[in-house]
Amino acid sequence: MTIGEIIGVWLAAGLTLMMFSFIYRDNAFFKLGEHLYLGISVGYFVNIQYHQVLVPDVFRAIRVEHDYWVLIPSLLGIFILLRLVPSVAWLSRMSFAFYIGGFAGVAIPNVIHGYFLPQLAETLRPFNAGWGNNLNQIVILLAVFTVLIFFFFSLEHKRLVGGISRIGLFFIMISFGASFGYTVMARISLLIGRFQFLLDDWIRHTIMRLQ
Amino acid sequence: MDFVETILNLDRRIIYTIVALLVLIPLIKPFSLPIKPTPEVIGIFNEIDRLEPGDDILIAADFDPASKPELLPMLEAVLAHCFERDVNPHLLTLWPSGPGLAQQAIERQAELYDKKSGTDYCFLGFRYGNVAVILGMVSSITDTFTTDFYGMPTRNMPIYQDVSAIRDMDYIIDIAAGATVEFWVVYAAEQANVKMGASCTAVSATSYYPLLQAGQITGLSGGMKGSAEYETLLSGKYGVPKGDAVKGMDAQSAVHVFIVLSIVLANICYFISLKREDEERRRA
Numbered sequence: 321m322t323i324g325e326i327i328g329v330w331l332a333a334g335l336t337l338m339m340f341s342f343i344y345r346d347n348a349f350f351k352l353g354e355h356l357y358l359g360i361s362v363g364y365f366v367n368i369q370y371h372q373v374l375v376p377d378v379f380r381a382i383r384v385e386h387d388y389w390v391l392i393p394s395l396l397g398i399f400i401l402l403r404l405v406p407s408v409a410w411l412s413r414m415s416f417a418f419y420i421g422g423f424a425g426v427a428i429p430n431v432i433h434g435y436f437l438p439q440l441a442e443t444l445r446p447f448n449a450g451w452g453n454n455l456n457q458i459v460i461l462l463a464v465f466t467v468l469i470f471f472f473f474s475l476e477h478k479r480l481v482g483g484i485s486r487i488g489l490f491f492i493m494i495s496f497g498a499s500f501g502y503t504v505m506a507r508i509s510l511l512i513g514r515f516q517f518l519l520d521d522w523i524r525h526t527i528m529r530l531q
Numbered sequence: 532m533d534f535v536e537t538i539l540n541l542d543r544r545i546i547y548t549i550v551a552l553l554v555l556i557p558l559i560k561p562f563s564l565p566i567k568p569t570p571e572v573i574g575i576f577n578e579i580d581r582l583e584p585g586d587d588i589l590i591a592a593d594f595d596p597a598s599k600p601e602l603l604p605m606l607e608a609v610l611a612h613c614f615e616r617d618v619n620p621h622l623l624t625l626w627p628s629g630p631g632l633a634q635q636a637i638e639r640q641a642e643l644y645d646k647k648s649g650t651d652y653c654f655l656g657f658r659y660g661n662v663a664v665i666l667g668m669v670s671s672i673t674d675t676f677t678t679d680f681y682g683m684p685t686r687n688m689p690i691y692q693d694v695s696a697i698r699d700m701d702y703i704i705d706i707a708a709g710a711t712v713e714f715w716v717v718y719a720a721e722q723a724n725v726k727m728g729a730s731c732t733a734v735s736a737t738s739y740y741p742l743l744q745a746g747q748i749t750g751l752s753g754g755m756k757g758s759a760e761y762e763t764l765l766s767g768k769y770g771v772p773k774g775d776a777v778k779g780m781d782a783q784s785a786v787h788v789f790i791v792l793s794i795v796l797a798n799i800c801y802f803i804s805l806k807r808e809d810e811e812r813r814r815a
Contacts, residue, residue: 343544343547344544361628364627364628365627365628368627368628368630368657369627369659372627372656372657372658372659373659376677376678423662426662426666427662430717430718430721430722431717433721434716434717434718434720434721434722435713435716435717435721438721438745438746438747439741439745441745442741442744442745442746495737498737499734499737502733502734502736502737502753502754503733503734504787504790505733505754505755505756505783505787506601506732506733506734506754508550508554508782508783508786508787509600509601509733509754509755509779509783510597510600510601511550511551511554512554512558512600512755512779512782512783513599513600513601513775513779514600515551515554515555515558515782516558516600516775516778516779519555519558519559
């Protein structure tokens with residue numbers, strides 16, 4: 321391990337312990353770690369944007385390739401920043417209009433073709449694939465129908481509509497339960513990742529110098 | 532204070548300590564619980580496994596250090612799988628904070644398998660623009676990424692002599708911590724008619740099951756568990772050493788058992804306390 325790597329591991333271990341200290345109670349070390357994280361993230365993001373976007377796509381395009389078309393999107397980008405200047409903030413609307421219009425034009429046909437229609441076809445599959453698949457299909461149809469009724473607010477949720485929407489609520493709760501279970505798993509994975517780092521990179525490789 | 536009240540008023544720091552111990556002990560002394568690969572993960576493994584030497588696979592590493600324990604093992608395992616099969620990975624990221632981990636993974640695996648950048652693999656790095664980048668790659672990869680991550684022009688690379696756009700890829704996999712799976716499905720896989728798999732954080736796994744059910748992705752790996760299953764499959768077939776995801780699964784299982792037992796116990800205690808309150812009210 322080089323000196324730079326050793327310093328990096330000690331810094332990372334120290335920051336990890338600073339963040340863990342919040343588990344006991346809020347404290348100055350946690351606050352320091354939190355602010356460092358935010359500051360470094362913003363600095364890194366700005367740096368990446370400059371080197372990966374502005375330099376190759378704007379500066380090099382104009383100075384080396386003499387591609388002056390990039391001035392138009394660059395100008396639209398500057399207009400967005402002008403929202404900070406109230407007297408000329410209206411210019412940003414042009415950029416947003418261009419962005420939203422362009423993206424909607426790209427997204428609508430693609431999303432309908434590549435997402436909405438395949439999902440719709442899967443929901444409305446014919447009942448000819450064996451009893452197990454047919455049962456699945458009935459559950460899917462029932463869930464889609466009842467959840468749609470649950471989110472249909474033009475009718476009061478009483479009697480028949482109320483009953484159907486309660487079934488929809490039942491499906492929504494199952495979905496939330498599955499998501500929550502996965503979320504718990506994800507958070508524990510993050511904890512395991514940090515402990516693996518502390519045990520392997522910090523204690524075994526840096527402090528004990530084991531391979 | 533009796534047992535029921537003790538449980539209901541338990542200091543959260545005691546729970547944190549138990550969770551920490553349950554993570555720490557299996558990491559120090561693993562008890563090697565079996566890991567059974569699920570059909571969802573096998574769906575990705577089999578698709579990559581059927582690729583022929585010289586085929587091309589597009590790997591999008593759309594995650595950052597916040598999802599490292601869940602997704603970096605999957606990226607490493609997929610890269611190892613590609614190199615075992617002599618398949619050419621084309622790695623990129625749509626996340627500004629993604630290149631660091633992706634670079635670390637591909638350089639480590641390339642060194643292990645003695646693979647050469649530009650010939651056996653290409654690390655394209657990061658480009659800003661999500662959908663715009665994908666659409667650009669549907670037209671031309673070398674026009675969208677004129678240089679690779681190291682600043683080398685892509686147009687002259689041997690790996691891009693037979694590959695010009697996404698339609699020339701034999702498989703796509705998005706290893707994602709955000710919503711990019713849908714972008715890749717809609718704008719790349721569906722447009723270019725290329726099969727695709729997805730690996731995501733556990734939090735977002737449930738969102739992608741409809742894509743799997745509809746056959747829009749061939750497989751789905753969710754979180755560290757999915758990565759561990761992939762490592763198990765790879766180790767079983769090619770003898771590749773298991774990685775960090777498998778090592779973490781004992782701890783994951785131990786904490787899950789504790790959480791389930793805690794929920795059951797807390798609910799029993801809660802209902803007992805409700806019953807007691809009810810009895811006290813009646814007596815009063």
